[in-house]
Amino acid sequence: MYKVTLINDKRETIIHHPNFGGIKVIHGEIKQGINQADGFSFTILPNNPGYHLIRPFKTLVKVYNTQTNQLEFDGRIFIPVEEMDESGVTTLTCKCESELGFLHDSIQRYGEYHNLTIREFLHVMIQNHNRDVAGDPIDKTFSVGRVTVTNSTNNVYRYLGYDNTMDSLFDKLVDRLGGELRVRQDNGIRYLDYLTQIGEVKNTEIRLAKNLKSIQKEVDPTDIITRLVPLGQTLESEDENATNASSDRLTVKSVNGGKDYIEDAEAKAVCGVVTKSHIWDDISRASNLKSAGQTFLKENNRVKVQYVITALDLSLIHLDIDRFEVGNFYPVINPVMGIQETLRVVGKTIDIIHPNENNLSFGDVFQTASQYQYEAAKAQKNVVQLQSTVFRQNTQIGTLATNMSAAKQELQQLQTAIDEADLQQISQSVSDLHRQLQEIEGQIQGLPTTETIVGMQKDIETHTQSISNIQLKIKSMEQTIETNSSNLETVKTDLQSLDERMKKLEEGGTRLG
Incomplete structure (x- = not known):
C-alpha cells in the first residue's frame, strides 16, 4: 500500500514496496500534525538497497500511498542511528522531517517593517530564507501561497532580528495573530500557505460498532483561570534609578471597586480560586484594560479536551467517501462515553506496515511537560x-x-x-648624569688589555699541556698495575691448586693407614 523512495543527487532508490517481497522496511511510521514539520521514521536491515545510501540532510525521502496515488510524506533524513542487538542483528533507523523543516536552515536579517500587509511581511521573511539557501544542491526555496490570516488593521509593525526563520515565523506571526502554516506543492512549485484554519467539515462518521476501534479522552484543566489580574502599561516611577523590572503596571483597581482582579464565578465554583495574570503592554486606560480582561477570560477560560482515537479508514475499501485528513472535522459518536461531537483531527499517525493501526488525535493540541x-x-x-x-x-x-x-x-x-618646572634643577641633574658617565668610562679603561688577555691564554695552554703529560703517565702506571694484578691472580690460582693437591694426598695417606 505504501512505497518508500530515497533520492540522492536526483537518483531514486526504492527501499519499500508493497509488491516487492524482498524490498521492505521492518518499521515505518509517519506522524502528521498542525503547525509542525511532519515526521517519518523507518528501520531497515543491511540487505536493503538503501542501507549504505543514507546521507543526513542530503538524502530526500518520499512516501507514496499506492492505493490513492497520494504523497503522504515528502522530506529529508536528518538523524540516522545504526545499532546491533544482543543477537548480532544490525539495523539502521532513520528519522526524517518534512519540507517545512527547510525553514530551520536559514536565519532572518535585521530590519524594521511597518505599514505592510501580513502577506507582504511574510514575503519579506520568505525572501530572506530563499537568499540564504540559494545555490544549495537541494531546492529548499518557497513561494508565498494563500494567506487568509488578518488583523484589525490589516497591517503589521514588526522588527526582525537574526533568529531562525521557522522561529521567526511563529514569533512574529503565528503566536501573535494565530493561523496555521502549510506546505503545498503545485506544478513543481513549493508554496507556503498561511491560513486561518486548515481543513474542512466532513460527513464521514467515526462511530462505535462501525469504524471506531478505541478511544481515549484526555482532560487538561491546567489552563483554567478563575481569578484574572489584568495588567496594562508600565507606570512611570519617580525613582530615577528604577528599571522596568521594578516598575508597577496599570491595574483595574480604579474601575473595579478597588479590586485588581476579575472573576469567573462558574469556574470558581468548580475549581476554587486559581489566580493568574495577563499583560497588555499597549493598554493605558483602566476601563479598556478591564474590558480586555473580561474578553480574555471568556475566550480562554476553558478546560481543554483531547481524544486519541484508533479508527478504521473505510475509504480504503470504498465503504466511506472521505479519508481521514489532518485539519478536517469529523462527527465522533460513542454513546457509551456520552460523546457526540464534531471534532477536528489535529494529529495523525500512519503505520505503513500495518495501516489498520493508524491513530487519530482530535481536539486541542497539548503541550507535554517537557515542552x-x-x-x-x-x-x-x-x-x-x-x-x-x-x-x-x-x-x-x-x-x-x-x-x-x-x-x-x-x-x-x-x-x-x-607650569612649576625648575629649569635650574633640571640643569643640575644633567651635570650629575654627565659625571656618572665619566666614572663609568674610567672603570672601563681599568679593564685588562688585549695583550694581557693573550698572555693569559698562552699560560693556560702551557699548563694544559703539562696536565695532559701527567695524565699520560698516570694512564701508563694504571696499565702496569693492571698487569701486575693479573699476574698476582695467576699466582694465587696456582697456589690454590697446589693446596688442593696436598689435601688430597693427605686424605689418601690417612685411608691407607
Whole structure:
C-alpha cells in the first residue's frame, strides 16, 4: 500500500514496496500534525538497497500511498542511528522531517517593517530564507501561497532580528495573530500557505460498532483561570534609578471597586480560586484594560479536551467517501462515553506496515511537560541574557567614566608640572648624569688589555699541556698495575691448586693407614 523512495543527487532508490517481497522496511511510521514539520521514521536491515545510501540532510525521502496515488510524506533524513542487538542483528533507523523543516536552515536579517500587509511581511521573511539557501544542491526555496490570516488593521509593525526563520515565523506571526502554516506543492512549485484554519467539515462518521476501534479522552484543566489580574502599561516611577523590572503596571483597581482582579464565578465554583495574570503592554486606560480582561477570560477560560482515537479508514475499501485528513472535522459518536461531537483531527499517525493501526488525535493540541519546561527555560534564558547585557553595559559605562576621570587628573598633573618646572634643577641633574658617565668610562679603561688577555691564554695552554703529560703517565702506571694484578691472580690460582693437591694426598695417606 505504501512505497518508500530515497533520492540522492536526483537518483531514486526504492527501499519499500508493497509488491516487492524482498524490498521492505521492518518499521515505518509517519506522524502528521498542525503547525509542525511532519515526521517519518523507518528501520531497515543491511540487505536493503538503501542501507549504505543514507546521507543526513542530503538524502530526500518520499512516501507514496499506492492505493490513492497520494504523497503522504515528502522530506529529508536528518538523524540516522545504526545499532546491533544482543543477537548480532544490525539495523539502521532513520528519522526524517518534512519540507517545512527547510525553514530551520536559514536565519532572518535585521530590519524594521511597518505599514505592510501580513502577506507582504511574510514575503519579506520568505525572501530572506530563499537568499540564504540559494545555490544549495537541494531546492529548499518557497513561494508565498494563500494567506487568509488578518488583523484589525490589516497591517503589521514588526522588527526582525537574526533568529531562525521557522522561529521567526511563529514569533512574529503565528503566536501573535494565530493561523496555521502549510506546505503545498503545485506544478513543481513549493508554496507556503498561511491560513486561518486548515481543513474542512466532513460527513464521514467515526462511530462505535462501525469504524471506531478505541478511544481515549484526555482532560487538561491546567489552563483554567478563575481569578484574572489584568495588567496594562508600565507606570512611570519617580525613582530615577528604577528599571522596568521594578516598575508597577496599570491595574483595574480604579474601575473595579478597588479590586485588581476579575472573576469567573462558574469556574470558581468548580475549581476554587486559581489566580493568574495577563499583560497588555499597549493598554493605558483602566476601563479598556478591564474590558480586555473580561474578553480574555471568556475566550480562554476553558478546560481543554483531547481524544486519541484508533479508527478504521473505510475509504480504503470504498465503504466511506472521505479519508481521514489532518485539519478536517469529523462527527465522533460513542454513546457509551456520552460523546457526540464534531471534532477536528489535529494529529495523525500512519503505520505503513500495518495501516489498520493508524491513530487519530482530535481536539486541542497539548503541550507535554517537557515542552512546557523547554519554553519556560527558553524565556528564563532570554531574561538572564538581557540582565547580563545590561550588567555588561553598566560595567563598560563605569569603566569609561573611571578612565576619563583618571585621564583628566593626569592631564591636570602634567599641566601643573609644566607650569612649576625648575629649569635650574633640571640643569643640575644633567651635570650629575654627565659625571656618572665619566666614572663609568674610567672603570672601563681599568679593564685588562688585549695583550694581557693573550698572555693569559698562552699560560693556560702551557699548563694544559703539562696536565695532559701527567695524565699520560698516570694512564701508563694504571696499565702496569693492571698487569701486575693479573699476574698476582695467576699466582694465587696456582697456589690454590697446589693446596688442593696436598689435601688430597693427605686424605689418601690417612685411608691407607
